[in-house]
Amino acid sequence: MDQFLQHVINALSLGSIYALIALGYTMVFGVLQLINFAHGEIYMLGAFTGMYTIRWLRLEEHPGIGSLIIALIAAMAASATAGFVIERLAYRPLRKSPRINLLITAVGVSLFLQYTGQLIFGSDPQFFPTGILELEGYNWSYGDLVIEPMQIVALVLALILMVVLQYIIFRTRLGRAMRAVSFNHDLASLMGIPTNQIISATFMLGSALAGAAGVLVGLIYPKIDPLMGTMPGLKAFVAAVLGGIGNVTGAVLGAFTLGLAEEFLVGYWVPTYRDALAFGILILILLFKPSGLLGVHRAEKV
Amino acid sequence: MLKHENTSSAGSSEGSFKGVVDGSAEGSLILRVKDVSVHYGMVQALRGVSFDLPKGKIVTLVGANGAGKTTMLRAISGLVRVSGGSIEHRGHIISNRQPHEIVRRRICQSPEGRGIFLNLSVEENLDLGAWAAPDKLAYKINLERGFEMFPRLKERRRQNAGTLSGGEQQMLAIARALMGQPEVLLLDEPSLGLAPQIIEKIFEIVEQINRDGMTILLVEQNALQALGIAHHGVVLETGRVVLQGPSRELLASDEVRKAYLGE
Numbered sequence: 001m002d003q004f005l006q007h008v009i010n011a012l013s014l015g016s017i018y019a020l021i022a023l024g025y026t027m028v029f030g031v032l033q034l035i036n037f038a039h040g041e042i043y044m045l046g047a048f049t050g051m052y053t054i055r056w057l058r059l060e061e062h063p064g065i066g067s068l069i070i071a072l073i074a075a076m077a078a079s080a081t082a083g084f085v086i087e088r089l090a091y092r093p094l095r096k097s098p099r100i101n102l103l104i105t106a107v108g109v110s111l112f113l114q115y116t117g118q119l120i121f122g123s124d125p126q127f128f129p130t131g132i133l134e135l136e137g138y139n140w141s142y143g144d145l146v147i148e149p150m151q152i153v154a155l156v157l158a159l160i161l162m163v164v165l166q167y168i169i170f171r172t173r174l175g176r177a178m179r180a181v182s183f184n185h186d187l188a189s190l191m192g193i194p195t196n197q198i199i200s201a202t203f204m205l206g207s208a209l210a211g212a213a214g215v216l217v218g219l220i221y222p223k224i225d226p227l228m229g230t231m232p233g234l235k236a237f238v239a240a241v242l243g244g245i246g247n248v249t250g251a252v253l254g255a256f257t258l259g260l261a262e263e264f265l266v267g268y269w270v271p272t273y274r275d276a277l278a279f280g281i282l283i284l285i286l287l288f289k290p291s292g293l294l295g296v297h298r299a300e301k302v
Numbered sequence: 303m304l305k306h307e308n309t310s311s312a313g314s315s316e317g318s319f320k321g322v323v324d325g326s327a328e329g330s331l332i333l334r335v336k337d338v339s340v341h342y343g344m345v346q347a348l349r350g351v352s353f354d355l356p357k358g359k360i361v362t363l364v365g366a367n368g369a370g371k372t373t374m375l376r377a378i379s380g381l382v383r384v385s386g387g388s389i390e391h392r393g394h395i396i397s398n399r400q401p402h403e404i405v406r407r408r409i410c411q412s413p414e415g416r417g418i419f420l421n422l423s424v425e426e427n428l429d430l431g432a433w434a435a436p437d438k439l440a441y442k443i444n445l446e447r448g449f450e451m452f453p454r455l456k457e458r459r460r461q462n463a464g465t466l467s468g469g470e471q472q473m474l475a476i477a478r479a480l481m482g483q484p485e486v487l488l489l490d491e492p493s494l495g496l497a498p499q500i501i502e503k504i505f506e507i508v509e510q511i512n513r514d515g516m517t518i519l520l521v522e523q524n525a526l527q528a529l530g531i532a533h534h535g536v537v538l539e540t541g542r543v544v545l546q547g548p549s550r551e552l553l554a555s556d557e558v559r560k561a562y563l564g565e
Contacts, residue, residue: 173433176422180430183419186381190413192405192434192482 002144007263013151013220015259016158020213021236022243022251023165024083024206030182030246031202033099037106038086039210040233041113042079046211047128047224048121049078054129063134065153071132072157072215079211080204082113087203092196110233117226125225128218154216161212162252168205169248178202182246231275238278242285244295253293330357332486332517333378333409337387338397340370340377340541347373349541350387353534355486360508360518362549364525365538371521372414374538375488378519379411380404391486405434410484412475414491414521420464424455427463427474431481440483448477451507469500476507487511489520493527505531529553 021043028036053074054060059067090109094102135149169175180188181198189195217232218224239258243250258278266274285292333355340348348370355361363371376382378389380401389397391407410431419427428448432441449456452473458466463474472492479487489508493501501524509531512518522528529535529549537545537558545552552558 176426176430177433179422179426180419183421184417186401187413187417187419188430189381189401190379190405190411190417191430191478192402193430194400194402 002142003267005145007267008260009145009147009151011260011263012256013148013155013259014263015256016155016162017213017217017220017232018236018239018259019252019255020158020161020209020216021232022239022255023162023248024210025237025240026243026245026248026251027178027202027206029240030248031178031199032091032095032102034091034102035106035237036086036091036203037103037233037237038090038109038113039206039236040229040231041110041117042082042086042207042229043210043214043217043232044117044224044226044229045082045113046075046079046214047218047228048117048214048226049211050075050215050218051126051128051224054132060129060131063132065133068132068153068215068219072212075211075215076208077211079214080208083203083207083210084200087200092199114227114229121226123226125223128222128224130219130222133219148220150219154220157212157216161209165205165209166248174198174201235275235278238282238285242281242292244292247292247294250292250294257293331355332357332392333519334390335374335378335387336390338374338377338384338389339386340373340382341385342382347382347541348377351538351541351543352387353536353543353546355517355519356533357517358512358515359534360512360520360532361534361536362520362522362525362528362532363536363538364522364528367523368540369538370541371523371538372490373541375411375490375519375521378404378409378488402434405482406436408436408483408485409488410479410482410486411488412479412490412492414494418463418471418474418478420462422463423460424463424466424474425459427478428455428459428481431478433482435481435483437483441481444481444483448480451510452477469496469503472496472500472504473507476504476511480511485517487516487518489518491521491523493522493524501527525558526553529558 021039024039024042025036028034028039050071053071054067057070059071086109090105091102094105130150133150133153139149140147169178177188177193177198178201180191180193181195185195188198235258236255239254240251241254242257243252243254258281261281262274262277265277331354335351335353337350337352338348339346339350351370351374353361363374365371373382377384377397380399380403384397388395391409396404396407419430422430428445432444435441454470455474455477458470463471466474476489476492492504492508496504505527508518508520520528520532529552532549535546535549535552536543537552545558
């Protein structure tokens with residue numbers, strides 16, 4: 001029982017990270033029908049920005065939730081800026097070209113950022129300053145069950161961000177415009193909505209969440225390197241597809257499902273298949289329910 | 303073949319539509335389409351189309367499928383590039399502006415195929431129509447007026463727009479365009495795919511909106527009914543204006559009756 005709970009807790013914290021990244025994938029897909037393969041690198045950029053912010057501002061000397069929030073905001077701002085610039089320079093000029101051109105460009109941007117990251121940050125893994133939170137005395141354990149406080153902090157912060165995003169999408173003017181643009185660009189522009197600005201805002205919002213995920217991952221798995229975005233990026237993509245790409249609630253659901261599936265596979269069966277699982281799921285989803293768990297097949301009446 | 307454009311034969315004793323406009327108040331002209339051409343790649347969809355939209359009138363663009371009617375509306379709304387000629391709104395050239403800039407000039411379109419947001423509720427659709435409305439305070443008043451005009455929409459305000467019937471979706475598209483407090487209403491094929499009684503109702507409402515002072519550009523395949531409520535008609539054929547004039551005269555002209563009304 002303890003072991004089971006342990007896996008659930010691990011799965012939730014892992015799932016919340018996947019969810020933050022998957023949301024960006026699904027939002028960008030919503031407005032542009034583009035799989036932004038550079039999204040994992042935006043997440044990596046968030047982790048590094050968080051690390052350097054903590055180092056440069058010496059935030060470790062003032063540990064606490066306030067310092068963590070400063071690092072989070074810095075990471076989210078840097079990632080949002082990166083998302084904005086990438087869309088503007090790489091994707092917007094190709095808006096009217098065939099979908100495949102965009103996809104290949106996204107892969108190119110991803111590789112570009114990975115190697116630029118290695119150039120700037122160095123290719124050796126660096127240690128994320130987890131001392132930003134002083135949680136030494138707070139390890140809860142009941143029997144075999146160990147709750148890492150970092151996991152809880154990450155989970156809570158991720159959930160708060162998801163609630164905020166949900167609020168933005170479903171309760172604000174910007175959110176309504178985003179949903180309108182994701183339904184149809186021309187139609188949205190006939191409402192007087194500046195579609196380009198809304199697309200930029202969507203990229204920034206999704207990228208900011210990935211940036212936050214980068215910092216939260218740094219807290220839980222404090223080794224970061226410029227290639228760290230590849231695997232979580234791909235898995236978050238799978239999570240988004242699993243939930244129904246373009247569907248915000250689906251992305252969160254898909255991410256937690258993937259987190260649970262991975263943890264249980266690793267815990268009870270074959271640990272070495274952790275990374276293979278996501279792609280197995282992807283294949284199954286594409287074969288049997290390409291619209292995903294919550295995705296609706298969009299039938300348009302003519 | 304109808305080739306009366308720029309000849310005098312379209313106008314009878316009452317004079318052509320152009321003559322009326324030029325002769326009366328130039329200031330009451332809201333839209334002027336001058337020699338507009340549009341290309342889709344190698345294909346030319348509009349070839350030098352010209353017509354005027356005077357204030358407070360209904361002008362209808364009629365013609366067969368593929369004549370370029372919808373393209374004309376898309377060009378006015380800024381959704382397609384104009385490759386030649388110009389579109390003027392109150393003397394300012396507005397061709398090739400961004401669509402949202404056109405809407406800010408209060409030129410609002412109800413798109414064809416009941417282009418509504420099927421993923422949003424009725425009320426959210428109406429909210430989006432008011433996105434660029436200049437007077438936010440008028441929102442409530444406009445919403446109420448819309449609901450008054452289309453009581454069915456009020457009943458279904460919280461429902462997903464995708465669950466509406468075809469007629470209701472068309473009503474929503476019109477009500478939504480009115481939420482933008484337009485000076486000019488562009489209506490694209492409001493009768494498309496609807497039952498005859500519903501079409502009747504829609505046309506009545508369009509006429510009512512016009513009587514309340516709205517300037518309307520109506521695109522219709524249903525030439526008989528459109529000319530029935532419009533003040534002026536413009537007949538398009540493969541991207542060209544072949545005939546234009548007061549609707550009454552067009553309806554009376556043998557050629558229009560033969561070619562477009564199937565007589």
